[in-house]
Amino acid sequence: MIVFDKVWFSYGLHHVLKDVSFTISENERVAILGESGEGKTTILKLILGLIRPDAGKIIIDGEDISNKSEDELRKVRMKFSIVFQEGALFDSLNVKENVAFCLREYSKLSEDEIDHKVRELLRIVGVEHAIELMPDELSGGMHRRVAIARSLAACEPKMFLYDEATTGLDPVNADIICKLILDLSKNGRGLIIVTHKIFDAVKIAKRFIFLKDGIILFDGDKDDLLHSTIPEIQIYLNEVNFS
């Protein structure tokens, strides 16, 4: 459903993506790996049409989105649910209102139903007790989990996108979130997880794309990854062997 066709992207003079091509189908579980600053977040933003490529095509469900207007892009974006790297909660709304945001925007649920649904979503991610807190009163991990709960409230996405969902969390919470992510895509919905923690990536994803210097250095499944002889990847693999 997602096709990148020779995509180039740069911030000013800084080329982030150079001729990146890949295809991801609807029910795939993909991890995009790479060092910090290699353009992983940039790829997610391109998929959502938040930024436009300099050259090349990005095709979502057969439609080229690189030249679409904001209005047309809205429909494309509804196919995804994303958790941003920073969580990006609305900091003037409390946890409950953050999670309820999409429900209020798109559904005609009553106040009671919204309250019920919000509590249920927060229970899934395990931060039900924080329902009345403001985002700046949350710890980093709680922030991330509320962001996940909020993304779940979005109307039935076809695919989940996670930007560094487990980075900066303790192993216990990272594991909880990995399980949660897997749970959510149990019914065959695809996901893209962006991370530099290969240990979490192998738990979740089936296919791995490794970015380096703006090009795709590696694209393959778990076995290929674990037996890869590419030096950059081996550094990452040490983390898995160690644990």
Next chain:
Amino acid sequence: MKIKERISELQDFYLLSTRGLLGAVRKPFYFKDMIEQMDYAGAGSFIIIILVSLFIGMALSLQLAAELSSLGLKMYTGKIVGISIIREIGPVAAALVFAGRVGSGMASELGSMILGHQIDSLRVFGVDPIKKLVTPRILSSIVMLPALTIIGDVVSLFGGYYIAVFVSHQSGTFYWSSIRDVLTFENVFAGAAKPFIFGYLIACISCYMGFSTKGGSKGLRTSTTRAVVVSIVMIIVSDFILTRILLYVLGFSV
């Protein structure tokens, strides 16, 4: 390159201003956000407008009374205070206060939303940030600044009255009757048309500056400052242009 950037900035500003205004007639409507903005922009600015207007009215009246009494024309104090407050000083003073208080608030709020990726979140949820954030701010400014201006005018006139009667020992009845003479359609229209335009300008400029924030807390500082500075300059420049147009339209001879 610089010129090209400037032109594309102007184009973005133009798009934001028109789409922000058009959002008022296109679904979805965000009433709650608008009420919240009106409360912040209008009710929140009430006290400061009263304070500023009161002292402007008093100072103006004091200056005029002093100058006019040396010419033996003290009785014109009310008339000149009335005309200058209603046509010129009231709208401009209210707009400057509004730019400083509300414009800076809009720019910094939207700027920090940009920096925290909250605007991206909105876009991902399929919400148009212009409709959700800019339209309520434009509308609340267009409604609230004129209201504040009228309140400010009235308070200024009372300030002028206090000085004229209790300091300069003029007749209070005569002061009010000269104010009433000043309240012609032309004068009131010339004063009342301005704040609508000022409010629109302040909201558009501040939202635009907020949206173009980049570069962390320093960037936020720059965009907030720019919002206030550009608003103030634009208020004063457009005030001159509007005055010229209004005087022409209303048939005053200069």
